[in-house]
Amino acid sequence: MQGEPEVAVLRLAHRPGRDDRMTTHVGLTARALGADRVVYPDNADxxxxxxxxxxxxxxxxxxxELTDSPAATVRHWDGVVVHLTMYGERVQDVETEIREARADAPLLVVVGSEKVPFDVYEHADYNVAVTNQPHSEVAGLAVFLDRLFGGRELDREWEDADRRVVPKETGKRVVPTDEPATDERAE
Structure with missing residues (x-):
């Protein structure tokens, strides 16, 4: 989030055809929930x-961004590396320590795909699990980012948007950003 040390999300691998939707959703989740950038393998254009x-x-x-070497991104990251894995320490046990470490350094959140090489576990400063149960890496990323930012990311202002979603109790509405906000309950 702006004005704070960078948070980047790295998608460690991408299997074309199999991972297309999930890889895209890793990036969309990173964007929506406060990360500053996502780095994809070069086959995820x-x-x-x-x-x-x-x-x-x-x-x-x-x-x-794209990289031809996700593993090198992990190895050469100048900051804190968090690897999200079901085998890691429970997020609720390490979130405060990670927040404190991030106060002074950029944070790289590593999200796997296929089997993660063991050196990723070794290079990570934190191997973190959301529930220690198998589930979606997108769900794990969302929970982790929300814990990292303490919910502040939910009130983020979006710059240079062409359109915005108008919150509604029922239905959906997307309007140009230059259209004034209205009280939907009054309509």
Missing amino acids: QSRQTVADITGRFGGPFEV
Whole structure:
């Protein structure tokens, strides 16, 4: 989030065809829940394009990048590395320590795909689990980011958006950003 040390999310691997939707959702979740950028493997360009398009329409700031070596990104990260894995320490046991570590350094959140190489576990400063049960890496990322930011990310203002969603009790409404807000209950 702006004005704080960077939070980046790294999708460690991408299996074209199999992971397309999940890889895209890792980026969309990172963007919506407070990260500053997502880094995808270089074979995930379609996901990069989709997230960049959403950022262009619904605002940012948020960056989307490709790397030819996700493992090198982990090895050379100048800051704190958190690897999300069901085998890690419970998020509720380490979230305060991670928040304190992030106060002075950028944070890289590593999200796996296929079997994660053991050196990722070794290079991570924290191997963190959300429930120590198998579930979606997108769900784990969402819970982790919410814990990291303490809910502040939910009130984020989006810059340079072309459109915005108007919250409604029922139905859906998306309007240009230059349209004034209205009280939906009065309509």
